[in-house]
Amino acid sequence: MGGNRPGKDPERARPEDASALTELARRAYERFIPIMNAVPLPMTADYAALIGNADVWVVRSAAGIGASLVLVPGDDHLLIESVAVDPDRQGEGLGRQMLHWAYARARDLGFDELRLYTNVLMHDNRAWYKRAGWTELHEEQRGDKRIVHFAYRLQPVAQ
Structure with missing residues (x-):
């Protein structure tokens, strides 16, 4: 799955x-506190419980965990609970x-739709998801x- x-x-x-x-969640999301005038949910998550109960993925490097992804299967979709990228690694893709890993996991789990939610005041994130093909x-x-x-609908896999 490494691809490009x-x-x-x-x-x-x-x-x-x-x-x-x-x-990682603290470092990735703390910049949104003044924008939202609230603490983003990923900063208060119980990651020990999520590791045990959800589909949690990380990108590791010699410097530690550079990014994380928390996925929660629903009845008819895969929910992206959070995506966190270390601020020192932002801009690296x-x-x-x-x-892309979430899309692959959705296919692996038999889902053709992914969902997520974000704060309405996180304008940069909203624009980023729209550029990535997500629909509000x-x-x-x-x-x-x-x-x-x-929501994001996966394209059928060519047979």
């Missing part, structure tokens, strides 16, 4: 990665690599956050 993406393929997160994933579905108020739902 940077570095090596993601690998499954291990239980001992939980604290590193918590730190790791976010796009994780999206609708907005929703969740507690103190207003979120926007996205």
Whole structure:
């Protein structure tokens, strides 16, 4: 699956990665606190539980975990719970690599649709997902956050 993406393929997160994933989420998402006037959900996630109950992937390097991806299978779609890229590694294509990995995982798990949501105030993220071919579905108020739902339909595999 390496293809034209940077570095090596993601690998499954291990239980001992939980604290590193918590730190990665803090570093990746803390810049959004002043934009949202709230703490992004990935910063409060229980990564030990997610590793045990979800489909969690990481890109490792000598410097540590450069990116993470949390996937949660639904009834008819695969939810991208979070994508985190170390701020020191942004611009290297790791976010796009994780999206492509999510597409491959969806196919592996028998899904033809992926979904995700992000805060409506994260304009750069919204634009990035749209450029990657995602469609905005609708907005929703969740507690103190207003979120926007996205969907991505996988193209049928040529036979």
